[in-house]
Amino acid sequence: MASVTLSGVNKWYAGVVHAVQDISFRIEDGEFFGLLGPSGSGKTSVLRMLAGLERPTSGTIAFDDVPVQARSPQERNVAMVFEQNALYPHMTARQNISYPLKIRGLSKGEIETKVADVANMLNIAHLIDRRASQMSGGQQQRVAIARALVRRPNLLCLDEPIAHLDTLLRARLRGELKRLQRSLGTTSVIVTHDPIEAMTMTDRIALMRDGVMQQIGTADEIYNRPVNAFVAQFFGLHSMNVFTVSDVRDTPEFSGQCGGQKVLLPDCVKPHVQADRRIAIGARPSGVSVHKQGQAPRGADMLSLSGRVYVAEQLGDSILVTVQAGETTIQAMTPPSQVFGIDEPVDITIRENALYVFDGDQRTLRFASGQPLPGADRIASFG
């Protein structure tokens, strides 16, 4: 178990692709850390550099403040669980799990005890004499996790370990992995493209895009204080609505233009309008209300605009309504009692306390959920 520090890490592939760009962060001892991002964001490259499968082009990686970037995976004592198909197919589960111990020269008795322990921990004792081809995907991943944990690594690297399993099993393994990590206290890093996986399992998350670190923080921090529109849209079960309002003016009423539509803005936005008279507005679907045409409330504390229903999707306990307002689409989560037809004209309102304000280029958060951020101007813009 160890703390891990990355400072100024860069990775170039073939001198052309700058896959990881000047990344620095610290993972505390025993922490469960998430590397989140869409495909091609560089998160797997970061993990492979942590594991020692690849070397950073520049920068340092330290375990317990000792630089390790030139060391092999074995010297770092890291373990890794891959996406899929990384079991040794000619070996049984038992042989797979004992392999790292065997090549370290442990005695037969020691190996047997350790394998039995870890097999019980992961509920695979009954599968122990099966080969990979005789196990389901979920069982294979359990064996892979057992193989990683059996030697108590300094760092456990998980590369989308449950991404290929079906939904129910994934949900169950999420919980199991989290409990397992907590009880063992092994410093762990999981790479995932699924914000829900990252939110539910990890202590802190690093969100990356195109090799650039966007934001590091707890799920709560990233969800409620996304540093830019990309983070806001990527993070969460439903993407945040973000749209740019231009030509913002104060007379005759405080309003702007959005894709050919007039938008009435609440007063709280006023201090954030820039010289170019543009502003970007964000709101999660749960904060957006949809009303029959002409029935929307009015007030200085809410944003309103009108549009047409593009589609309404039944989600059981709510309805996800997609509204086309000029060239912008806005999604709203409405109670199931509200029924809208396709192409029905509607009015949309967003209350001040559900509103996020970004600068006109959507690169920096200026205002979040009804309260101005302390030092909002100083929030790092990584873009």
Add this chain to the structure above:
Amino acid sequence: MTTISRPSAVVHVPPKSREGAEERRATWLLLGPALVFLGALSVWPFVYLLYASFTSYQLAIPIPIEWVGFKNFSRVITNARFLSSLGITLIFALVAVPLQILIGMGLALLLNGITRGRELYASLFLIPMMVAPIVVGFSWNLFLNPIYGPLNSFLKAIGFEPPAWAQSPDWALPTLVLVDTWQWTPFVMVVLLAGLKSIPSRVYEAARVDGSNRWQTFFHIVLPMLYPYLTVAFVLRFIDSFRVFDIIYILTRGGPGTSTQNLAYYTYDMGFGRFEFGIAGALSIIQLILLTVGTMLILSLAKRRDRAPAAGKALPPTVVSHATQQLQGANS
């Protein structure tokens, strides 16, 4: 109950209508030529060979053909020449085949390790395999000629006293092994390269993270994963090594003396040198039995490996069964 009809393509019901009869006729018409061909060129000669091996058939002497039972067989297996040619065949198989597997494995690992120009190198290595064995024989015959051959000229020029290769009693068999290895190592390389390609890169990475060094990875992981491919290569080369004839015919004619006379050459000599068709037939049948038993033994060993951890569930058919089919093709 719904009345949706189920797809019925699973079971093929023999057609009974007039259309069915026509279809059957078309089937026979289409298959017929191939069956006749196969029968005339494969089944009939084999049946005739089997028959001949139990008779006193001698092409050169116009005596009536008599049924002699197992007399040919007993004459053959007590004959010293048979035993010596069997020994030479086995020595050839047990030296040449492992040699080819070893070098082929080395080349496959080498090629698997490079990324740039792998296809080019692989095709270059394949050239010997694509040359007709008779041409290989002639080429090496020229190359190794003790008087005019470039190899010996070169060796003499740098101060060696080179052997007469194919014409030397000590060097004739090693020479044949060398030529066969030169021609057929590429085949082993291709099979093993395919095997190496089938191992996902994640397995190598998992091994690296598990702390396994190159040798450990090779012996504990790569080699066991290659076993099915090794079995195929070994079985096919083993069968072929029994059939080596062309290069012996060109390079040594079984000599000097009988030092390179393997079973194939001995059989040829009995059949087409002395026209003892009965004896030659018995020799062929004996070879067939030896080969079948030998390969069955190898395959059952390979299968036992494959099954090793008893887990109840049957494993999917692997390359081994593919090899069995190949073998049946090769034997007939």
